[in-house]
Amino acid sequence: MYQAVLLDVFGTLVQDDGEGFNEIAALIAHQAGADPGDVAAEWSACLTALADAAHGSGFRTLADLNLGSLIETAGHFGLRASDAREMWRAHTESSRPGLLFDDSLAFLAAVQVPICLVSDADRDALEVVLAHHGVAVDLVVTSEDARAYKPRPEPFQLALQRLELAAADVIHVGDSPERDIGGANDQGIDTAFVSRDGRALPPNVVATHTVEDLTALVALLG
Numbered sequence: 001m002y003q004a005v006l007l008d009v010f011g012t013l014v015q016d017d018g019e020g021f022n023e024i025a026a027l028i029a030h031q032a033g034a035d036p037g038d039v040a041a042e043w044s045a046c047l048t049a050l051a052d053a054a055h056g057s058g059f060r061t062l063a064d065l066n067l068g069s070l071i072e073t074a075g076h077f078g079l080r081a082s083d084a085r086e087m088w089r090a091h092t093e094s095s096r097p098g099l100l101f102d103d104s105l106a107f108l109a110a111v112q113v114p115i116c117l118v119s120d121a122d123r124d125a126l127e128v129v130l131a132h133h134g135v136a137v138d139l140v141v142t143s144e145d146a147r148a149y150k151p152r153p154e155p156f157q158l159a160l161q162r163l164e165l166a167a168a169d170v171i172h173v174g175d176s177p178e179r180d181i182g183g184a185n186d187q188g189i190d191t192a193f194v195s196r197d198g199r200a201l202p203p204n205v206v207a208t209h210t211v212e213d214l215t216a217l218v219a220l221l222g
Contacts, residue, residue: 005221
């Protein structure tokens with residue numbers, strides 16, 4: 001029996017369809033005469049690289065990484081930094097918290113052990129989302145708190161420290177093969193891969209459990 005659950009937020013508890021990301025990528029593509037898919041791939045790769053390098057004394061907030069990677073991507077396709085900043089300003093002013101998955105609140109209510117959210121997010125931004133949906137959990141660890149992003153060890157280690165538990169006492173639940181499952185595996189933490197769309201894990205990543213939604217985890221957690 002696990003003594004606590006570590007739970008990813010975006011893509012696992014809260015829907016993250018990337019609509020704003022895709023809209024900006026399409027806008028850059030239109031202005032640059034490029035393929036939207038190429039722009040999206042370039043932006044995603046740039047953001048990932050910046051996040052992987054942002055830890056410890058070199059930590060940067062997610063808001064900073066999002067804008068910085070957008071400016072780099074826009075420049076790659078021949079647009080000015082001022083254009084990218086205006087796109088991001090318009091996006092942030094119009095963005096709204098993503099919807100909860102249908103099973104999220106029922107899952108949170110059914111779990112009888114402490115839940116610690118472990119999210120690659122800025123603290124203030126995440127608190128807005130949680131308050132908007134009325135989500136209350138025992139503990140929250142953000143990348144801003146840990147000064148690192150998953151799959152680095154710091155977010156998982158900080159969650160264990162705050163729970164005062166060992167890796168063997170918890171399970172981490174998430175939808176990202178690399179950042180959630182791979183990151184937790186590296187810390188000796190059992191994992192549950194949430195594959196709502198039927199995605200399979202890559203051959204080099206193995207989860208303790210794979211489920212199609214959070215409801216399937218309730219019986220597993222006792």
